[in-house]
Amino acid sequence: MTTKPTPRIEKSDAEWRSELSPMQYRVLREKATERPFSGEYDHSFEPGTYVCAGCGQPLFTSDAKFDSGCGWPAFSTPAAPDSVAEERDASHGMIRTEVLCSRCSGHLGHVFDDGPGPTHLRYCINSAALKHQPK
Secondary structure, eight states: OOHHHHHHHOHHHHHHHHHOOHHHHHHHOOOOOOOOOOOOOTTTOOSSSEEEETOOOEEEEEEEEEESSSSSSSSOOOOSSSSSEEEEEEEEGGGGGEEETTTTTOOEEEEESOOTTTTTTEEOOOOGGGGEEOO
């Protein structure tokens, strides 16, 4: 059985602005970062799935969420291998790996290699890029 790739979502700037809150727009479309410890999901550990605030694609599950103390929601692994995309980010005088929604290309945050086992990854994600769907 073969599965079809999830269709990409492309919208105009005006469409994104009308559908997203100002903070969601800044994060998802302009690659902004919310202030540390200010996001809605930083200290939330309710069971469920975290989906993209821009397109609704499942990105992370509560089972993969952990308290990293970094000031943003942290996950050890995506909900599915193809739910996120990664790109090299050389902004702000640093070399990092940017994490994007693979469906709408919305900026989610960054991934680092200092997380817990078994992946040892820490997906540091902006709350504004997420919506929580309770289990």
